[in-house]
Amino acid sequence: MLEYEEGRTELKSLGKFALVERLTDGFDKHQSNTLCGVGDDCAVIACHDQLLTLATTNTLVEGIDFDMSYTPLRHLGYKAVAIAISNIAAMNGTPQQVMISVAISNRYSVEALEELYAGIRLCCNRYDVDLVGGDTSTTQSGMVLTATVIGQVDKHQITYRSGAKNNDLICVSGDLGSAYSGLLVLEREKINFIANPKEQPDLDSYDYVLERFLKPEPRMDIVQFLHEKDIVPTSMIDVSNGLASEMLLICQAGHCGCNIYEEKLPIDYQTTRVCSEISKNMMPVSNALNGGSDYELLFTIAQSDYDKVKESREVHIIGHITDGDAVLVTPQNTTIELRAQGFQNNDD
């Protein structure tokens, strides 16, 4: 390794996006059916006249992306597949096949792996996805789990990150910040458990936020809703790293700005409650903007589609695209520049 030490640049010194950009710079395109490579939620490959193939891969690492002390293996298997499906949803597509690569230490038993696969199977059945392959390997310690999902999308329905236009409405599904609140509860109870091993963790009244973190659901119901309402969003992304970070990616890709209205952000009352419990300085809106792992869909639609979404309980209009900066508008009508200061996990 010595030869690389001179002029060493630490991995931490680059953000994830800058790192990916640096590593993938200079790769040539060889295949005419490669329609979209690095830089969106999925790779897009021409399949036949009408259909495009989507492919995405996502890795979860023990000790970084999940903590075995509070992650049931069944939930972990479910989540690994769900996160990858969420990337297919973000292209307005339908997931069809999954390949699972699991590298695992001998600390785990066959029965533990079976629990993991029970969760994978549950998610496959829930979203009509076929397990079609993968790889099992040994590690010296810990577990690394990679899910690759393949799907399809009609070429008239595919939705990229780019494409947001001035005055488009900005929509988000579900609610924001709840998954991160679930993580905060789990971390708090872990610390309490280490301090007082005889006390049982107090998790009973946190079902919703815990499930949001441990067993997220990709919003295929929203993709279905968009198809039924004959809406093709002008841009879309899934919210894995916090709303601010994802909104900035849409603005960068679309060369536009946005006004996001703070009071329009959908925040569940349990998120608010957890914030007040954890610290009086913790603002729910900050969790919504910067907390990760919600796996909601963030998308923009033409104003002409307003009537089609206004009745939906699951789709919230939170702002609009501008030709200015990307800003949050507070209830006091001041503007704050959006920043990608998200809880930077590895799920994208």
Add this chain to the structure above:
Amino acid sequence: MLEYEEGRTELKSLGKFALVERLTDGFDKHQSNTLCGVGDDCAVIACHDQLLTLATTNTLVEGIDFDMSYTPLRHLGYKAVAIAISNIAAMNGTPQQVMISVAISNRYSVEALEELYAGIRLCCNRYDVDLVGGDTSTTQSGMVLTATVIGQVDKHQITYRSGAKNNDLICVSGDLGSAYSGLLVLEREKINFIANPKEQPDLDSYDYVLERFLKPEPRMDIVQFLHEKDIVPTSMIDVSNGLASEMLLICQAGHCGCNIYEEKLPIDYQTTRVCSEISKNMMPVSNALNGGSDYELLFTIAQSDYDKVKESREVHIIGHITDGDAVLVTPQNTTIELRAQGFQNNDD
């Protein structure tokens, strides 16, 4: 984890194939375009009338599949892609896109990762494959590298593991056992280096076997040859775990047996030389049968195709399919049952 401890089955107690079978048991098929799932070199997905999509994923784990003390990162990147392409070759297909998921500790610098990606790029350019996505994650220690390759194959040319018929000729490309010989040399020099750190490793005269192990080439030239000669093999697999293990998989899938003739096995003189250096009891034929990582193609063809391959220097006819057992025939005309006692690495 306590809930899983009762009746614990150790991972080591099951072979890789038995483990995969146990884990993937009970998964339903949901999608009509899934033509082949777990159990061949690639997943096969219907694309349009004429073309099928192939997908395969392969993981390499530091300390298990590669040893950083003698694996240049550029070679590692190349190898990760090459191994996955080899699975596409084994279906008689053409690789087109790759996604790379790398989980890496902060011990590595950005420059080290750039070396890895330089190798990935080299392999992509060599085989006209587009990098279309992936994931970068952190680990607490070590590196885990997963390559997912997507490709295409004409539906009249696709070759599964199953399909070998009685009297078909058994062919293998290149030579066998050389990659494992390369590994033996590297391991020997590593031990010498630990004992005598001031001495430089003696690797000069082992170029061929070292390259076979560190930088394998998928046999796309053989796929090209088959297309040019208008040969569709009746079955095919790539030799990742040793000839014996792969031949048994073809026999199991085709419900047949085979006669492999020991004296027909293609073995390079450097393989023979390394064996004699390492131990007087080490037989080159044993490396050919059980050494892994050669990534040659093993395939069966109808006897009527004999004239088309007999002149090839790169394709060797090593036996034929029978309706009996899977056996090795020695020069003394005794038969030995083939066993999957291969160097069981994680590359499949």
